[in-house]
Amino acid sequence: MTEEKLSFQAEVSRLLDIVVHSLYSNKxxxxxxxxxNASDACDRLRYAAITQPELTAGDGQFAIRxxxxxxxxxxxxxxxxxxxNRQDLIDNLGTIARSGTANFLGHLTGDARxxxxxxxxxxxGFYSAFMVADRVEVITRRAGEEMGWRWxxxxxxxxxxxxxxxxxxxxRIVLHLREGExxxxxxxRLRQIVKTYSDHIGLxxxxxxxxxxxxANTASALWTRAKGEITAEQYKEFYHHVAHAFDEPxxxxxxxxxxxxxxxxxxxxxxxxxFDLFHPERRQHVKLYVKRVFITDDCEELLPAYLRFMRGIVxxxxxxxxxxxxxLQHNPVLAKIRAGLVxxxxxxxxxxxxxxxxxxxxxxxxxxxxLKEGLYEDFxxxxxxxxxxxxxxxxxxxxxSLGEYVARMKDGQEAIFTITGDDPAALRKSPxxxxxxxxxxxxxxxxxPIDEFWGSAVTDYQGKPFRSxxxxxxxxxxxxxxxxxxxxxxxxxxxxxxxxxxxxxxGDAVKDVRRSERLTDSAVCLVADxxxxxxxxxxxxxxxxxxxxxxxxxxxxxxxxxxxxRLAEKTSQEGMGEALGDMxxxxxxxxxxxxxxxxxxxxxFARRFAAMLEKGLG
Ligand code: ADP
Ligand code: MG
Numbered sequence: 001m002t003e004e005k006l007s008f009q010a011e012v013s014r015l016l017d018i019v020v021h022s023l024y025s026n027k028x029x030x031x032x033x034x035x036x037n038a039s040d041a042c043d044r045l046r047y048a049a050i051t052q053p054e055l056t057a058g059d060g061q062f063a064i065r066x067x068x069x070x071x072x073x074x075x076x077x078x079x080x081x082x083x084x085n086r087q088d089l090i091d092n093l094g095t096i097a098r099s100g101t102a103n104f105l106g107h108l109t110g111d112a113r114x115x116x117x118x119x120x121x122x123x124x125g126f127y128s129a130f131m132v133a134d135r136v137e138v139i140t141r142r143a144g145e146e147m148g149w150r151w152x153x154x155x156x157x158x159x160x161x162x163x164x165x166x167x168x169x170x171x172r173i174v175l176h177l178r179e180g181e182x183x184x185x186x187x188x189r190l191r192q193i194v195k196t197y198s199d200h201i202g203l204x205x206x207x208x209x210x211x212x213x214x215x216a217n218t219a220s221a222l223w224t225r226a227k228g229e230i231t232a233e234q235y236k237e238f239y240h241h242v243a244h245a246f247d248e249p250x251x252x253x254x255x256x257x258x259x260x261x262x263x264x265x266x267x268x269x270x271x272x273x274x275f276d277l278f279h280p281e282r283r284q285h286v287k288l289y290v291k292r293v294f295i296t297d298d299c300e301e302l303l304p305a306y307l308r309f310m311r312g313i314v315x316x317x318x319x320x321x322x323x324x325x326x327x328l329q330h331n332p333v334l335a336k337i338r339a340g341l342v343x344x345x346x347x348x349x350x351x352x353x354x355x356x357x358x359x360x361x362x363x364x365x366x367x368x369x370x371l372k373e374g375l376y377e378d379f380x381x382x383x384x385x386x387x388x389x390x391x392x393x394x395x396x397x398x399x400x401s402l403g404e405y406v407a408r409m410k411d412g413q414e415a416i417f418t419i420t421g422d423d424p425a426a427l428r429k430s431p432x433x434x435x436x437x438x439x440x441x442x443x444x445x446x447x448x449p450i451d452e453f454w455g456s457a458v459t460d461y462q463g464k465p466f467r468s469x470x471x472x473x474x475x476x477x478x479x480x481x482x483x484x485x486x487x488x489x490x491x492x493x494x495x496x497x498x499x500x501x502x503x504x505x506x507g508d509a510v511k512d513v514r515r516s517e518r519l520t521d522s523a524v525c526l527v528a529d530x531x532x533x534x535x536x537x538x539x540x541x542x543x544x545x546x547x548x549x550x551x552x553x554x555x556x557x558x559x560x561x562x563x564x565x566r567l568a569e570k571t572s573q574e575g576m577g578e579a580l581g582d583m584x585x586x587x588x589x590x591x592x593x594x595x596x597x598x599x600x601x602x603x604x605f606a607r608r609f610a611a612m613l614e615k616g617l618g
Contacts, residue, residue: 222238267314316337
């Protein structure tokens with residue numbers, strides 16, 4: 001069969017253009033990427049061979065070999081892993097298959113200098129080979145298949161694929177080095193790069209020098225080594241490899257569980273949010289190994305979804321090597337490992353929270369919204385998770401714990417008050433907070449969508465119930481205002497007539513009209529009845545088309561507001577009926593706007609508003 005010529009996906013061409021034209025100072029990372037791929041390929045074949053031993057027949061010793069040819073000026077990386085067939089080559093080395101690279105492209109600015117810096121942060125996998133090579137060949141044969149294939153490209157928009165009958169199992173990546181890149185032909189330089197970036201790889205990485213094999217790395221899986229022998233740098237490189245991430249881990253947890261169940265865990269909490277954190281599938285990402293053999297990176301039973309930000313590996317001694325996906329479901333050993341992992345992770349988070357508020361806030365900003373899912377998904381650990389939660393409040397921009405909040409509750413305050421919305425700055429201005437501010441009562445500002453959902457599962461913290469300030473029955477009366485400046489209020493009779501007139505005018509548009517305890521500066525506000533969905537939740541659900549109707553709310557009037565006082569005086573006057581009705585509608589619309597709701601009858605609003613303005617001019 002002859003050679004086929006194919007085009008790279010447009011995104012790959014864009015990426016290659018940046019890679020090739022960048023004066024990237026850290027070019028040596030290309031070797032880390034190729035070794036990482038080779039190691040993944042060996043892991044995958046090792047796993048496949050558990051059920052199909054014939055796949056590794058004749059060559060069961062996995063290794064990665066690096067050969068430099070000074071005459072041909074080529075650097076070759078060879079593995080005896082799973083390999084690729086024609087379609088694999090086209091899919092994997094012609095498109096952006098990997099998440100990290102796609103993410104990289106999403107961050108591109110178009111400014112070459114900034115984009116080059118991004119390469120360092122994200123890594124671009126296989127394509128980084130073009131930083132040092134002007135031509136790359138991949139000669140490969142997929143384990144278990146007869147025919148081998150040869151892929152070749154100069155990185156300029158196109159690549160070729162042709163049959164290669166002599167290809168061995170696995171992949172041989174040949175880099176034809178660019179002018180000036182001869183340092184990558186020096187064995188000492190190659191050794192240094194392997195030591196720096198790839199020492200954690202569990203397979204021997206062999207540098208062939210004068211025909212002799214020299215193993216350049218420690219070649220034992222990192223998690224099997226003693227903690228004291230592993231440097232922070234090595235942990236970081238392992239994290240980059242296992243998580244396909246390029247940030248600094250925020251937390252590294254490395255331990256061995258011994259006793260009834262034996263396993264090793266090497267787990268990381270990233271510093272930055274992975275791009276798919278809020279993907280609806282909520283997949284967890286910790287990889288499962290059994291006795292050093294990679295089994296799967298897709299084992300849902302290993303960790304609960306609310307810890308899906310975790311990265312790393314778990315290596316079990318007790319599961320059978322030929323464990324299948326079905327066996328992993330409802331597996332009692334796995335259930336115990338999971339319980340152990342959750343306990344460990346929550347325990348380590350607690351330690352971090354106690355050590356440094358500031359550092360913990362970094363974690364909380366990135367992953368708090370995910371951890372909070374545990375409040376309603378993990379009944380047993382609810383209190384433990386609640387202790388780990390932090391909240392912005394009306395008094396603190398730095399997130400505070402519930403313990404801190406409770407310690408500064410006011411005399412007579414029985415509940416933990418909350419307000420939900422999209423943005424802390426907007427929430428702070430909400431009229432519903434006025435009465436709380438006047439009484440110096442702190443309120444938690446809940447701005448994650450998830451905050452609308454855990455409330456129903458978590459009734460209290462240390463016996464103190466959570467209560468939304470937008471709920472009707474909030475009992476503020478028991479908490480004294482600091483300066484007891486009783487504002488003038490209309491006589492009770494006048495206020496009741498005003499309320500009656502408003503009810504009549506507004507009809508079904510409101511559930512009720514009543515006097516407010518919570519307002520000090522605004523004339524009116526809307527609140528939800530006890531046990532009803534909050535307005536913020538209703539808006540969220542409407543955005544996702546889960547509900548369409550707008551439930552009528554309670555309109556509260558501030559009796560000490562001058563406008564309400566004047567209106568109350570005028571209620572009994574002759575001929576006020578129509579003006580009062582317009583006023584009631586205008587005030588209801590105003591309350592909706594402040595709440596972030598839309599005005600259902602915009603034309604009516606405009607007509608009434610214009611009429612009022614005209615009257616104001618006399
Ligand atoms: P990633 O490793 O993050 O998936 P890369 O760009 O490094 O992204 O590699 C793309 C894909 O090409 C890999 O996912 C893998 O399927 C395939 N691949 C790369 N190198 C090899 C190899 N040595 N053996 C087998 N497959 C490989
Ligand atoms: Mg890779």
